Amino acid sequence: MTAMRLVYAGMLDLRTDEAYYWTWSKESVLSFLDHPPGIAWSIRFGTAIFGDTLVGVRFGGIVAMLVTQLLLADIVRRVTHDMRAVVFALLLPEAALYYGLLMAKVAPDTAMIPFAVAMLWSLVRLNESGNPRWWLAAGLFAGLALLSKFTAIMLLPAVIAFVLVPDWRRRWLLSSYPWRAALIAVIVFSPVLIWNAQHDWASFRFQAVRAVADRQFSLRTVGEFIGMQFGLVGFVLLPVVLFGVTLTAWRGYRTREPVAILLSTAVLVPFFYFLWKSLTLRVGDTWPMFLWPAGFAATAINLVMLRREGASERMIKSTFWWARVAVISGIAFVVGVFFYYVAAPWNWIGRTDPAGIEAGFEQVAARAREQLRATGATWIATSDYRTYAMLRWHFNGQVPVVQINERGRFQGFRDPGIDLIKDHPGLYVGREPDHRLPLWDLTTAKRQPLERVERVWRGTLMDTYALEKITGWTPDLSPPPDSPLFRWRVLAGDFWRSTVAS
Template sequence: MSASAPSSGLCFARPELATRGALAVIAALLAWRLVLAAFVPLVPDEAYYALWAQGLSAGYFDHPPMIAFFIRGGQMLVGDTALGVRLLCVLSAVPASWFVWRAAEETLDHPGAGALAAVLYNATIFGFLGMTLATPDAPLALFCAAMAWCAARLVRAPGPFWWLAMGLATGLALQSKYSALMLAGAFALAVLALAPLRRQLLTPWPWVAALVAVLVFLPNLVWNGEHHWQTFSKQGGRVTAQAAFRPLFLPEFVGSQIALATPLIFLFAVIGLLPRGARAFRMRAGWALVLILLLVPLAYFAVHALRGRVEGNWVGFLYPLLAVAAAAGMLAPAPARPGWLDGRLGARLKRATVPLALGLVLVLGLYALFLPVPLGGAKDAVLRMTRGWPDYAAAIDAKRREIGASAILTNDYQLTAMLKRQLPGVTVQQFDERARYAFMNEPPVLEQEGPLLLVLSSYRSLKLIQETFGDRRDVGEVSRHFGDVVLPPVRLFRLGRAVPPAPIPAPAAP
């Protein structure tokens, strides 16, 4: 490819400048992540996963265990603080960026492709926030980026080491989140579809790689087998085959990905997957590989979106590959018949892609850090997840002490996690879904000394509560506040001791 490649905010005519520029941008974003990780309060899901780190296990009710080990590692380094909970997720952005960089270098025919792809990944909203918050998406993205690099290397120069590395990365990704199975399945299809990979099936190494992946994933499989396949059942419950046809979720899904990728990175990723984008790849098989690895999981999500909502973060494990596709779209040489992308408008869009994405990341981070004006009132996601928890927990605990309750019961895992974190030394338990807390050495709910304070965030469990506690008294409600914004209240009840279950009558004598 010519040295006069289109500009995109980094100097591609001189690869050494592109490398230095990319490293500077990635380092600056890493520092920005660390600031946000230290000073933005934990969101409820992070507080919940931080509970997992108190009782390390081979599996949990919701997900495989990798995030618990990431959180425990950070806590061992800097303590049980917001930064400690998030630290290893933030630092994992460094190897993830390197994997994306190498995957782009292996597949794209341009000396600055790796630098551009790594910057694009970090500049997406998901690539930035997903590697800042302590959720399973962070280790998942890390190991899926490793899978992308291994897959790219196997297409270009297959060998035993890369097959073993692919098996290891796949097993670790599965230990992070089960959605890695979609990327593994897409790679299996690519092996069948692409001649450089298909020929490898005549060697033992693809089969050894599959065995390595299974062995790495085996502890979670064993744990699930010992716990009635809880995690598989929960995640399998998201399947919408029996749900009503509701196609309005599809545009919502597409819109969320445009926002999380940022509009121009999304645009160039689409272009990179088109035949025009194939011109940026070293070989046709590399383009086909990225196409298969992206489109197979996306096809599932599109079908899901016809009947149910696809949460924006569900697709995050594909963003390392999306960054490679976007780099291809930006670096593809002009076709024989130039189009609008090869004129002034296209050049301006390429120059604006990275600055626009970085600007959005900066603004979003500043908003999360300072929240000067709640944009959406009580529906503002940042406010709703991060603000007002200390005073809120204190008000609930004041009511507990007022009625002389020995413990607080809830019916929501996020509320439980936040109250546990804000009220150390106070017994807080979720009344229902006790399987979530099997890793904790907690006394059974029904053995708690009465009276108890019930914090009811929804009426989902009301019937169960009515059947279990004969003595119930409404003692008011508590709302969470931030400035002038008041979030919906929770209802408080004083509960007496649990009613023992009625004895089962003995069968009548014949």
């Protein structure tokens, strides 16, 4: 399965967000507007070994999957001492599309997951040994998880329950070790705090506005979230894991067993939070990715605990049967998806295909290269971060690429090559209808339409791009924060499209 993920990583076109994170790996800044720097460091690790290649960009995710599996296996081994449960702990993530294939797709979540699981593993070691120094390891891994993505904070309720619900609460509340662990986590997370203090707390404001903005109730977004979990965790595996987590929670809170409390709460609190948010907000496909590994561990442990607690033979056999079906059917589904993307010539999903929707950008890059030669343009302008990232990936330093708006995304970034931009003609590449942004009226740029380029994947038109020659203007790479060219698009999607249309 690891070899399969390596093939997938080396053959599938880079997605726009992956290219965006790759651009971060080329910068020397403490943090970024959208996310902490963990994903940039992960990509830099891979490209240091394999260069600026598809495998190089995605190698960190391949390693993260292996580390996650080993940690899950060791958690289950230490709790159950049962080899069958350990095998299930290794196979359950392989049976989920989220991990069995998509851990090869880089995202802040893939960088966070091994550190989040390592934090849980440290607390399991604490419970096993009673050695308070494991708190310090947990604090280190918690800080590294936060250094990868802010949503790691949603594991805090599980840690609090782990401390307060079992009978040992007085011991840990009076001990300095949990507080030292918290201090270590803050110190490790400090690059993000320093960057935000220097930039008006931009990351926290960016994420807070997205989280608390008023939106209308929507059954569609609820259905999308639930359907996405069935598809990415598994049509059989999701109910199996939820059943295992529910029994683990019941066992843990009834008997005050620390590990059961820790693992079940690490799943249930974030899951119900995302379910609640899905009432009004489209939950991103990777957002819940960090919570399910704890569920896999709880499910594998539950298979052993049922027999030890004297459950009926019928229930034990049924639970094992469904677990086997979940693993076999899940791995078969993951392998099927793999062959669909790397070998099949068809597009069965159409314009909404999650990989095809961002594939085939080399067609746009090739036409942009031709127009650079034909027009004498020396730099490329874009007006959305996705197009910017893909053009930087395909040109890889050969031509300066500048996103003229949302400059708040690029605070502290190195000079893209102002000598090649100032007083030189440029080439604008914009995805329709973004090329009609009213922001152009705030500039002195003269735009000459050149051509429209269609991005096609497996015979399906996915997007159309406008190419225009720009003269008479040099973009401001550091506009003031109150400038429309500085502000980022806080509310993406329908809000921005309606603004463009108006």
